[in-house]
Amino acid sequence: MAAAQKPLSPAPLRILTAVPICDGHDSAVSTINLELARHSLEVIYLGYHCPVSTIVRAAIQEDVQVVGLSSYNGGHIVFFKEVVDRLRALGAGDIPVFGGGGGTITKADERVMQRQGTDRIFHAGTPLDDIMALIKREYGRMLKPNAKLRGDRALARAITLIEQGRIPSSFSLLPRLRKSSRSFVVGVAGPGGAGKSTLIDELTSRFLRKNPSGRIAILANDPSHPDTGGAILGDRVSMIYAQDDRVFFRSLATRGGLTGISAATPAAIKILKNSGEFDLILVESVGIGQESDPFGLFAKKRRLVDAMLFVLAPYYGGRLQLQKIGLLNGADLVVLNKCDHSMAHTARAEITARLEANGKGQRLFGTVAAKHHDPGVNALYDALAQLGGLEVTP
Amino acid sequence: MSSLGKIADSVDAYNAHVAAEVARARTDQKFAAELRERWARIHETVDWTVSPTGTPLPRLALPPTDDPGAIAEYLLGQGVPGEFPYANAAYREMYLDREVNTGEEPMRLFAGLGLAEDTNARFHYLGKHQKSLRLSTAFDGPTLYGLDSDHEGVLGKVGEGGVAIDTVEDMIRLFAGFDLTRKDASVSMTMNAPAPVILAMFIAAAKRRFGPDCVPNLRGTIQADMLKEVQAQNEVIFPIDASLRFLCDMIEWCVPHMPRWYPVSISGYHIAEAGATPVQQAAFTLSNGFTYVELLRARGADVNHIGPRLSFFLDCGLDVEYLVLGRVCRRLWAIGMRDVFGANAKAQVLKLHSQTSGRSLVAAEFQNNLTRTAVELMLAYLNYTNSCHSNSADEPFTTPTAKYATLASHGQSIIMEESGVFKHMMNMFGGAPGLMILERQVEKAILEVFREMDTLGGVLAAQEQRYQRSKIQEAGHNYEKQIYSGARPIIGLNKYKSDEPMPSVPLARTSPRKQRLQVERLQAFKKKHAKQAPDALHRLENVARGKGNVFAELINTVEVCSLGQITACLTNVVGKFRPMV
Numbered sequence: 001m002a003a004a005q006k007p008l009s010p011a012p013l014r015i016l017t018a019v020p021i022c023d024g025h026d027s028a029v030s031t032i033n034l035e036l037a038r039h040s041l042e043v044i045y046l047g048y049h050c051p052v053s054t055i056v057r058a059a060i061q062e063d064v065q066v067v068g069l070s071s072y073n074g075g076h077i078v079f080f081k082e083v084v085d086r087l088r089a090l091g092a093g094d095i096p097v098f099g100g101g102g103g104t105i106t107k108a109d110e111r112v113m114q115r116q117g118t119d120r121i122f123h124a125g126t127p128l129d130d131i132m133a134l135i136k137r138e139y140g141r142m143l144k145p146n147a148k149l150r151g152d153r154a155l156a157r158a159i160t161l162i163e164q165g166r167i168p169s170s171f172s173l174l175p176r177l178r179k180s181s182r183s184f185v186v187g188v189a190g191p192g193g194a195g196k197s198t199l200i201d202e203l204t205s206r207f208l209r210k211n212p213s214g215r216i217a218i219l220a221n222d223p224s225h226p227d228t229g230g231a232i233l234g235d236r237v238s239m240i241y242a243q244d245d246r247v248f249f250r251s252l253a254t255r256g257g258l259t260g261i262s263a264a265t266p267a268a269i270k271i272l273k274n275s276g277e278f279d280l281i282l283v284e285s286v287g288i289g290q291e292s293d294p295f296g297l298f299a300k301k302r303r304l305v306d307a308m309l310f311v312l313a314p315y316y317g318g319r320l321q322l323q324k325i326g327l328l329n330g331a332d333l334v335v336l337n338k339c340d341h342s343m344a345h346t347a348r349a350e351i352t353a354r355l356e357a358n359g360k361g362q363r364l365f366g367t368v369a370a371k372h373h374d375p376g377v378n379a380l381y382d383a384l385a386q387l388g389g390l391e392v393t394p
Numbered sequence: 395m396s397s398l399g400k401i402a403d404s405v406d407a408y409n410a411h412v413a414a415e416v417a418r419a420r421t422d423q424k425f426a427a428e429l430r431e432r433w434a435r436i437h438e439t440v441d442w443t444v445s446p447t448g449t450p451l452p453r454l455a456l457p458p459t460d461d462p463g464a465i466a467e468y469l470l471g472q473g474v475p476g477e478f479p480y481a482n483a484a485y486r487e488m489y490l491d492r493e494v495n496t497g498e499e500p501m502r503l504f505a506g507l508g509l510a511e512d513t514n515a516r517f518h519y520l521g522k523h524q525k526s527l528r529l530s531t532a533f534d535g536p537t538l539y540g541l542d543s544d545h546e547g548v549l550g551k552v553g554e555g556g557v558a559i560d561t562v563e564d565m566i567r568l569f570a571g572f573d574l575t576r577k578d579a580s581v582s583m584t585m586n587a588p589a590p591v592i593l594a595m596f597i598a599a600a601k602r603r604f605g606p607d608c609v610p611n612l613r614g615t616i617q618a619d620m621l622k623e624v625q626a627q628n629e630v631i632f633p634i635d636a637s638l639r640f641l642c643d644m645i646e647w648c649v650p651h652m653p654r655w656y657p658v659s660i661s662g663y664h665i666a667e668a669g670a671t672p673v674q675q676a677a678f679t680l681s682n683g684f685t686y687v688e689l690l691r692a693r694g695a696d697v698n699h700i701g702p703r704l705s706f707f708l709d710c711g712l713d714v715e716y717l718v719l720g721r722v723c724r725r726l727w728a729i730g731m732r733d734v735f736g737a738n739a740k741a742q743v744l745k746l747h748s749q750t751s752g753r754s755l756v757a758a759e760f761q762n763n764l765t766r767t768a769v770e771l772m773l774a775y776l777n778y779t780n781s782c783h784s785n786s787a788d789e790p791f792t793t794p795t796a797k798y799a800t801l802a803s804h805g806q807s808i809i810m811e812e813s814g815v816f817k818h819m820m821n822m823f824g825g826a827p828g829l830m831i832l833e834r835q836v837e838k839a840i841l842e843v844f845r846e847m848d849t850l851g852g853v854l855a856a857q858e859q860r861y862q863r864s865k866i867q868e869a870g871h872n873y874e875k876q877i878y879s880g881a882r883p884i885i886g887l888n889k890y891k892s893d894e895p896m897p898s899v900p901l902a903r904t905s906p907r908k909q910r911l912q913v914e915r916l917q918a919f920k921k922k923h924a925k926q927a928p929d930a931l932h933r934l935e936n937v938a939r940g941k942g943n944v945f946a947e948l949i950n951t952v953e954v955c956s957l958g959q960i961t962a963c964l965t966n967v968v969g970k971f972r973p974m975v
Contacts, residue, residue, distance in 0.1 A: 022535025022551045024628030026975070027668045027870045034871060047973045048628045049539060051547050073535050074793070074903070078550025103757030103790035106901070124757045124790065125887055128878055198972065240970045372633060372969030 011164045012229055012253070013140045016064040018046035018055050020079045025072035028100065032070065032131070037230035039132045042253050047237040052079070054243045056086045058236060059095050061249055063156035066119075066139035071101040077112055084117035092153060096139060098122065100131075152248055158271050159250055163264040183217075183273045184388030185281045187295035187304065189260065189327055190311035192287025195337040197235050198369040199311055199377065200282055205241035206381040207280055211391060214279040217248040217272045221261045221294075223286050224253040235284065248278065260285040260294030266304055279390055289316075290324045297330030307332040307387055314338060314347035322354055329358055332387065335380060339366040396852030397688055397734060398681055402844040404733040405726060405837070408479070412470045419462035426462035433465045436474060443491065443818050453490060455821045468825060472725075475778070475821050478732070480724040481833070482824040483778035484743050489816045499526050500781045501806045502582060502747065506532030506556035507793045508904045509912055510567035513557040518571065519796060520803060526578035529569065529614075530783065532556035532793075533585055533592075540588040540631045542958025543912045552912050553904030555793055556584075559592065560916040560956050565599035574612060575604050581614035582659075582747075587631040589618035590644045591960050593657075594948035613654035615705055615747075618644065619661045621682040621853065624974065625862040627664035631961060634857075636968035642693055644945040645686075649699055656705040658686060659747065665862075666709035667753050669870020672716055673836055675709060676723050677843035678862050683727065685853040687735055701731060701741020710774040711751035712766065718832045720746050720777030721824075725833075726840065748774035749783040755790050757896070759886030763787035768805050775809060775816055776823060782806065792901040863974060916956060923954035930954050931963045938967040 015036060017029055026048045036043045044062045046055060059067050067087075071079065080099060087093050099105065099113070100122040110121040119138075122131055143160050190196050200218060207216050220235035233251035236242075242249055252262040262268075265283060272281050283305060285294040296302035310331035316322055328334060334355060336348055348366060355362045363383060367376035384390075418425050433456075440454045454475065457468050475483035489500060501524070505516045517529050533556040536548045542560050543552045552558045559565060574581060585592045593616050600608050620637040623630045630637060641658065648657035662670075662679030670678065683704060690700050706723065710716050727744040731737035750770035755763040764787045774782050784802040786794035794802070810816055823829055850856040857863075876882035883889040920927070930951045937947040944964075951960055 020551075021547050022539050022541065024538075026628060027867075030867050030975075031871050031874045045975065047975050049973075053547070073551070074554030075535070075548075075550030075552075079547075082547065082550075103760075104792070106791060107896075108898075128874070201972075234975060237975050238972055240972055370633075370972070372636075 010142075012040055012042045012224075012231075012255070013066075013136060014042045014044065014062065014064045014160075015066050015068060015135070015139070016044045016046060016055070016059050016062060017068045017070065018050040018058075019048035020069060020071050020076070021049055021051045022075075023071060023073045024048045025070070028072070028102065029068075029070040031128075032068070032100075033232055035128050035132055036135070037225060037232050038228055039136065040228045040230045041135070042224075042231045042233060044233045044251050045237055052082045052086055055083055056090060056092070057152075057243070057245065058249070059087065060090060060092050060153050061156050062236075062251060063143065063153070063160045064095065065141065065143065066135065067095060067097045068135075069097065069099040071099060072104055074104065076101055076105050077109055077116075080113050080118045081116045088117070090153075091150065093117075098135075100126075155248065155271060155275055155277070156250065159252075159264065159268045162267045162271070163252070163255070163262070183276075183278045183281050184307070184390060185269060185273065185283065185305045186384065186388070187283050187285065187297075187308040188311065189285040189288055189294060189308065189331075190335075191289045191313070191316070194287075194311045194313040195369045196284055196287075196311050197238050199335065199337060199367065199380075200284055201239045201242050202369050202374070202377045203282070203381050203384065204239075204244075204247060206378065207385075207390070208241065208244060208246060210381075210385070211279060213246075214390075215246045215248065215277055217250075217278040217281045218242060218284065219250050219252060219265060219268055219272075219281070220284045221252050221254060221265065221286050224255050229255070248272070254286060258292070260288040260292040265294075266302075269304060280388065288327070290321075290326060293327070293330070297327070307384070309333045309335060309384070311335045311337055312351075314341045314343040316347070319350050319354075322350055328354060328362075329360075331362060333380065333383060334362055334364045335367055336364060337367050337369050339376060340368050340371075396848050396855075397684055398844040398852055399848035400734050401684060401726075401730040402841040402848070405729050405841060408729045408733065412467065415470055416463045416466045419466040429462045429465045429469070430460065432469070433460075445814060445818055451818045453487065453818070453820060455819050455824075457825045472824055475824075478739070478742065479728045480743060481721045482821050484724065484745055484780060487820055488778050488780075489775070489810060490820060491817045499524070499528070500775075500779065500810070501803065502528050502530045502580075502781050502783045503799065503803050504530040504532055504582075504584070504749070504783045505794070505799065506534070506584075507902050508553040509558055509908055510564045511570075512553070512904075512908075514568055514570055516796070516799070517569075520799060526580070527572060527574075527576055528580055529572065530582040531568070531584065533583075534558045537588065537592070537957065538585070538629045540591070540957055540961035542956050543909070543916050545958055549906075549909055549913070552909040558904075558912050559595070560912070560958070561919045562595045562598045562602075562952050563915070563919060565592075565595040566602065569599070573604075574600055575608050579613055581612070583614070583616045586617055586619060586623050586627070587629050587637065588957060588961065589616050590640050590945045590948055591952065591957055592616070593618075593644060593648075594945065594952045595957075597949055598952050609651055610653055612652055615656040615659050617659045617661060617707070619658060619682065619707075621685060621857070622661050622665055622679070624857055625665060625678060625682075626668040626670070626866055628973070630971040630973075632964065632968050633971055634854075636964075637971070638689060640944050640964075642689055643943045645690060645700065645703070646693070646695065647943055647945045649695070649703055656703055656745075658703075659705045659707045660686065661707040663707050663709040663749055665866060666711065666751070668866050669868075669873060670866045671869045672711070672713050672719050673839040674843065674865055674869060676719055676726075676836070677840040677847075678866075679706065679708065680723060680726055680730075680840070681844060681847060681853045684730060684735075687731070691735070697731070697735045697737045698741045701735075701737045702743075705745045705747060707747045707749070708779075709751050709753075710748045710770045710777075710779075711754050712769060712773075715832065715836050716770070716773045717776065718829055718836055720748065720774070720779055721829070722833050722836050722840065726837065746777070746779045747781045747783070748777070748779035750774065750785045752785055752789055755785060755787065756884055756887045757790040758884075759892060759894075760787055760790060760899070762886050763790070764801060764805070767802060768809070771805060771809055772815075788899055791899065792903070795900050795902050797900075860974060920956060920959070926954040927959060931959060934960065935963055935967055938964055 096119040224231045231253040295305045365380040472481040476486035535551040645657040660683040662675040666675040724744045728742040731742045750767045786798035786802045788798040847856045
């Protein structure tokens with residue numbers, strides 16, 4: 001292979017890792033993920049028990065340079081082939097797929113799998129450093145503009161180019177995919193652990209149910225590691241309803257930006273809006289509280305979103321701390337999640353008082369996002385849909 | 395304070411009590427005399443035997459001492475085998491020579507491959523030399539995740555790593571030719587999230603074969619440990635609350651209706667395989683066990699009814715802590731159950747199944763795995779495990795082939811039957827200085843984990859905060875780093891490597907033809923019951939939406955519905971599990 005001639009991407013290598021369907025062995029992949037992030041890669045981890053369609057959709061939407069699958073309970077020959085075949089069928093056959101499975105994938109299996117399109121297998125005993133070096137060398141190729149890409153792949157590539165700083169302002173390259181009235185853009189912010197991702201997934205499930213043909217886009221920001229520049233982008237893994245072709249989900253690492261969102265987010269929002277493809281766009285910030293203003297709510301000219309949803313859990317540290325959360329002044333909807341927690345009653349009273357003092361008519365919703373069919377999330381979705389003029393079927 | 399804090403405190407209090415009694419034995423003449431008298435009575439109960447080479451031996455080894463302090467330390471701190479706090483063993487004689495003893499045969503042979511008839515054939519093959527009937531079942535991935543074999547994208551997984559079970563008809567084929575109502579029969583099933591459905595199929599299949607009254611005679615174990623699934627093994631279908639409800643429904647039904655069945659096997663095996671240290675394995679497993687007791691008690695169960703129906707399952711690896719892990723677990727469980735939950739003697743005993751470590755086996759120069767497994771077996775038996783499975787040397791690359799499954803089973807027979815180590819004398823090593831030092835250190839470390847989880851709000855709250863998962867992952871990562879750095883020698887992998895190429899070994903794989911056959915059978919079943927299935931599912935849905943016992947209804951549902959149909963129905967009611975990573 002002419003490895004040395006490949007132009008290596010200046011941006012972090014983006015890799016998707018996953019464990020196949022009906023397989024829960026995540027010990028090896030967890031170690032690999034940590035090592036990849038330590039070696040400055042951005043890892044989009046999809047978790048265990050992943051169907052082929054989920055893996056391929058994620059590979060396309062995240063525009064990764066390579067897919068790594070960790071398979072430990074058999075059936076790998078069929079499964080890897082299905083992944084490769086589906087990538088090819090959706091015009092993404094250029095995304096290489098590699099795998100590992102300790103001793104369960106034999107050298108003879110590897111030969112069959114390579115004939116069927118899998119790039120390579122890492123066998124038991126390969127030193128981690130060798131694996132890392134090879135991944136960087138073989139899969140770090142630069143992703144370039146490609147006018148032939150269509151649909152979600154074109155959108156995903158445009159976002160990649162923005163992340164690389166290569167198309168800073170002109171979006172004329174991008175065809176308008178569909179004529180839609182407009183996209184309603186909602187920022188979702190709140191401290192880490194408040195349940196933002198779960199809430200987004202639950203809101204997505206309601207959107208999909210009530211808009212039988214609409215599409216939703218989610219931009220999920222996660223922090224890059226300050227020292228290595230790597231990141232494990234784990235928002236996608238806990239999504240159970242957002243694994244759907246009507247959802248465009250993109251994970252963004254902050255890459256050194258300290259504003260609560262990636263520097264690419266504003267342009268990514270524009271691209272998604274411009275595509276005309278999405279009725280609703282949800283933008284999740286990293287975990288934040290008292291300081292940053294990710295969506296430009298207080299700098300009116302640079303406002304990125306149509307509405308902002310601020311999520312917090314009852315254990316925010318008492319009334320004094322609550323006073324300091326500046327984003328509570330800019331939020332349109334405020335959510336107290338984990339409302340079944342013992343501190344929720346006091347929290348609700350304190351937040352209500354805080355919002356009344358603002359005098360802006362902001363509404364507070366109590367939710368238990370982790371609960372199936374939570375009525376609080378239903379009420380929140382209805383309010384959001386009304387605010388954004390999304391159709392609501394009863 | 396969660397019950398974990400109270401349990402840790404009760405163990406400290408018990409240890410202080412033992413220390414005080416030891417001191418009293420050394421100062422209080424009257425107490426010393428009582429202890430000596432009791433010691434003499436125990437000695438009188440010990441029968442003698444003779445080894446095959448003519449050495450006379452007592453059937454129970456007791457420390458050779460007359461010192462009242464040492465006697466108190468032994469009787470209270472460890473207990474004669476079969477007595478509180480059960481450090482030495484759950485029962486008095488365990489594996490001693492069967493000419494006199496009618497105890498359990500400890501060997502269990504875990505098997506599962508291909509379709510039901512393939513696993514059935516393996517059961518018949520493995521069991522042909524065994525006196526009692528011991529069937530331990532591994533299921534394939536789709537079954538473990540509650541999916542039918544015709545579910546999109548799972549065809550390649552059908553019959554891989556375990557047997558494919560979709561319907562009650564598969565269950566009939568799985569145990570064909572075995573009389574499951576025999577007194578010495580015991581069936582175990584490594585099945586978790588869909589355990590209620592699979593056990594319902596087992597009951598329905600048994601009723602068809604042995605008549606409607608056979609249920610109380612069925613004996614065995616189903617794993618059904620959902621907490622360890624959430625923490626380590628990741629085979630979870632429904633949200634945690636719903637998973638625990640379905641489990642508790644099943645346990646509550648089994649307690650009165652199946653007096654010989656263990657409806658949950660509280661498992662550290664998968665916690666250890668996922669990376670946990672031995673201490674973490676013990677701490678998480680015991681704390682999960684106490685959590686089930688609390689959950690069932692909160693639903694109104696009597697701790698003395700459920701306690702004896704719980705069983706435990708630990709991994710036995712090569713780390714030094716495994717010399718005492720079973721001993722320490724039995725002791726902590728007994729103290730916690732007695733002093734915090736008020737359990738009686740029968741409900742205090744931790745009954746232990748052990749399995750040699752799968753993670754310790756490597757593909758490189760894999761025949762060394764025979765030795766690894768043999769050493770682990772010795773450690774498991776030194777802990778007086780109640781039952782044991784030994785892994786096959788070829789497991790790093792395949793579901794065990796017949797040859798290596800046989801070698802694994804013969805390994806147990808060589809230790810238990812050929813060698814004299816466990817045949818003649820009980821309690822060979824209890825009280826040895828090395829064991830006692832290890833026991834104290836391991837116990838102390840387990841209590842520290844209990845207290846840390848207590849500050850997080852107990853097992854369920856800690857689980858929600860990913861405490862167990864992150865600890866297990868961190869330990870697993872360390873283990874890998876130790877292998878790569880060489881700090882943890884693995885012969886043939888990072889030390890004393892040979893240049894010989896890997897020998898080609900036969901693999902047990904399921905052919906595409908068989909996989910398609912399973913799908914055809916399933917679809918024929920669905921077609922046959924297309925009329926009755928919707929009503930049966932509707933009844934199940936109503937019970938699941940209400941407060942009724944889901945398990946009792948499942949026994950009817952499985953007559954006409956497949957595993958996947960039932961999973962879909964229940965998911966519709968309670969939702970899906972949101973993965974934790």
